[in-house]
Amino acid sequence: EASTTSWKVLREEATCPICLEYFRDAVTIDCGHNFCRSCIAQCWEGSDTAASCPQCRETVQQRNLRPNRKLANVVEIAKRFSLQAAKGAGEERVCGEHQETLKLFCEEDQTSVCVVCHLSRDHRDHRVVPIQEAAQEYKVGSSCVTQHLAHVFSVPFLFFYFKGKVKTRREMIAGEYNKLHTLLREEEQLLLQSLEEEERETLQRLQENVTKLSQQSSSLQQLITEIEEKSPAPGPDSVTLSPVDDRKRVRHGDKRQNLPNNSERFDYCVFVLGAEGFAGRRRYWEVEVGDKTGWNLGVCRESVSRKGKVTLSPEDGYWAVWLRDGGYEALTSPATPLPVSAGEVSFYNVTDRSHLFSFTDTFSGKLCPYFCPCNNAGGKNAAPLIICPVPAQAGGNLGP
Known part of the structure; x- marks a missing residue:
């Protein structure tokens, strides 16, 4: 053996x-x-x-x-x-x-x-x-x-031989497991780094989306404000206009009037049109705006819709200017700050005789003078718009 x-x-x-x-x-x-x-x-x-x-x-x-x-x-x-x-x-x-x-x-x-x-x-x-x-x-x-x-x-040789074999085997096993642990630690670090990078990129995308949503919300709010300014909403107690005195003054009243809801009446906007329209002739009016903080002036097609909200633009049959927040704008699409020059329907500052704005467009059908005193703003904008008398030689022809 x-x-x-x-x-x-x-x-x-x-x-x-x-x-x-x-x-x-x-x-x-x-x-x-x-x-x-x-x-x-x-x-x-x-x-x-x-x-x-x-x-x-x-x-x-x-x-x-x-x-x-x-x-x-x-x-x-x-x-x-x-x-x-x-x-x-x-x-x-x-x-x-x-x-x-x-x-x-x-x-x-x-x-x-x-x-x-x-x-x-x-x-x-x-x-x-x-x-x-x-x-x-x-x-x-x-x-x-x-x-x-x-x-x-010999027996001593075999003793040391097998002892060395066991030692070598033990060291080899320990070395293999150390290498395995090193590989696992390296893989763990790579996975953690990848997860951290993914988290950073995800948070960055979320922040970018939040910023975009904030910008879109701001733009939407600005658009809503512009729409509300162009289509003023009626107050809870006064939604109608009251022509008074010599039919040359118009103001936003304090009480709702019980009037028939016919097709010629604006049921949402505080607008009033001239009694008589015109077509194919030159017309000229002077309107005293005084110290009002807001107003609309211009002409519109007689056929414009008077129901619901109204968009003031030539495309919808309105050629007008207005005062809002201390600034004058011609209601083009988009609005144009005043003054600019053009022709056909023109607006002037009578005080210093300066030209404000002119619309150039193809006018078909009958046009009506268009006036809007805007909401009275709790009394701050209660003054009326007043149609001023103009000598016949100056072209004035808008009467009561």
Whole structure:
């Protein structure tokens, strides 16, 4: 039994861990492990940089291959011991691969083979002799072999050998797990960085969307304000106009009037039109605006809709100017700050005789003078618009 154990240890030390055969031209790499030169070269084939050990995975330099002559001697001893064992067993030994009797000995690979092995690709071109003949050629004194093996595989040697094996195995396992932990930590950091970047990009997009929504809300509010200014909403207690005195004054009243809801009456806007329309002739009016804070003046088509909200623009049949927030605008689309010059329907500042604005358009059908005193704003805008008398030579022709 001790002889069998010694043989197994010897066989293991003389075997390449890649091809699992006896070492051929054994070499040692940086980490201390041994391989056949051809096996390690084939394992590293195609890699130009530092490679790793097939056994412990430690990074090594490919060019640092050192011949191991002492291991070559151990291989020779193992081969001879294998030959002696084969001779002693006679023809009872069979090939583990082909289940044929081991009758031959391959001199190149220094191992027993069967007839099928000899015909295979691995041994086809090798010199193979009968196992008895090889045994005579490599015969050595049994006492010499026994003495050498007893020296190499003494109990202290085996004790330290297996202890070193266990230590190496323990270090290899620890090294593998350390590498695995390092890879896991690196992967964790990469995942955390990716998550942080995704969070930053998401928050940035959300902030951009909030900013856009805020801008859109502001623009919408401004648009609502402009629409409300162009289409003034009636107050809760007064939605109608009261012509008074000489039918040349119009103001926003304080009380709702009970009037019929006919098609000629504005039911939403505080507008009033001239009693008579005109077509194809030049007309001129002067209107006293006084210190009013807001008003509309102009002409409109007689056919404009008087129901619901009204948009003041030439496209909807209104050619007008107004005062809002201390500024004068011609109600084009969009509105035009005053003064500008054009023709056809013109507006002037009678006080200093300056031209304010002129509309140029194609006027069809009958037009009506258009006046709007705007809401009285709780009394702040209660003054009336007053149509002033104009001499006939000046072109005035709007009467009561």
